[in-house]
Amino acid sequence: MNFDDLRLASGTVIQLQFIDDSRKRFPSRLMGHLEGRSILVTHPVQDGRLLRIRNGQRVIARAMTNSAAVAFTSNVEALCSSPYPYLHLDYPEMISMNRIRRSPRIAVTMPVSMLVLSEIPRTAEKPARLVDISPTGARLEAGSLGLNIGDEISLTGKFRLSEMEKSVTLVGIIRARIASVAGDVTERASAPAVYGVEFQSITEEIRLFLHAFVYQQMLERTA
Numbered sequence: 001m002n003f004d005d006l007r008l009a010s011g012t013v014i015q016l017q018f019i020d021d022s023r024k025r026f027p028s029r030l031m032g033h034l035e036g037r038s039i040l041v042t043h044p045v046q047d048g049r050l051l052r053i054r055n056g057q058r059v060i061a062r063a064m065t066n067s068a069a070v071a072f073t074s075n076v077e078a079l080c081s082s083p084y085p086y087l088h089l090d091y092p093e094m095i096s097m098n099r100i101r102r103s104p105r106i107a108v109t110m111p112v113s114m115l116v117l118s119e120i121p122r123t124a125e126k127p128a129r130l131v132d133i134s135p136t137g138a139r140l141e142a143g144s145l146g147l148n149i150g151d152e153i154s155l156t157g158k159f160r161l162s163e164m165e166k167s168v169t170l171v172g173i174i175r176a177r178i179a180s181v182a183g184d185v186t187e188r189a190s191a192p193a194v195y196g197v198e199f200q201s202i203t204e205e206i207r208l209f210l211h212a213f214v215y216q217q218m219l220e221r222t223a
Helices: 185-190 204-220
Strands: 013-018 026-034 038-042 058-064 068-080 086-090 096-099 106-116 126-133 137-141 152-161 164-178 194-199
Touching: 038 068, 058 204, 068 204, 106 204, 126 152, 126 204, 137 164, 152 204, 164 204
Parallel strands: none
Antiparallel strands: 013 026, 013 058, 026 038, 038 086, 058 068, 068 086, 068 096, 106 126, 106 152, 126 137, 137 194, 152 164, 164 194
8 A cells, every 4th residue: 555545635634753853743734745756744833833853854654544543654855944834755665554443442541520410319520530432432440439331420531632631521321331350359359340331412522522532542552
């Protein structure tokens, strides 16, 4: 497979990691490409300033398609400043691709505040933790709170997307209690209870945000 086969649209986010400088990844956007010659991307910005980049600098580029996370290694062929700052990257010889699920799920360790909406009388919020999440649901570690299948809950946590941190409240229903995979009987008895949660009544804005959050996490973990 070559870059042309990906059919990425102009404006697609391309994350750049400059190998000899840092493990940090910087977002840019695809401007276009010429098969076999070069790929044009916007010049990344850090703290409101153009990132310092050198001609010939080695870079790993990562992007998402509808069905896969893709990555390739390249070099900065040229830095351009007119009519606006952008980079020419050498056309890659090889593309690596990892297929993703229709509803991709990623492991997290995220503290949340949980409220049991179906509880009467309703008690105060309790601490819990997400151990994975997808745009349609999550696995929830809820200690010894004794949730039941069918309980309606709300989960509020802070999600970090690029340089933005957003407090998000998700409403869901407990669909399953997941058995602990701890070693022996004693460990299983003391392990926190884990539940499968299906999200309900999510707005389009929050759904898109969750997709973006999950895809960003997947990109950051792509080798």
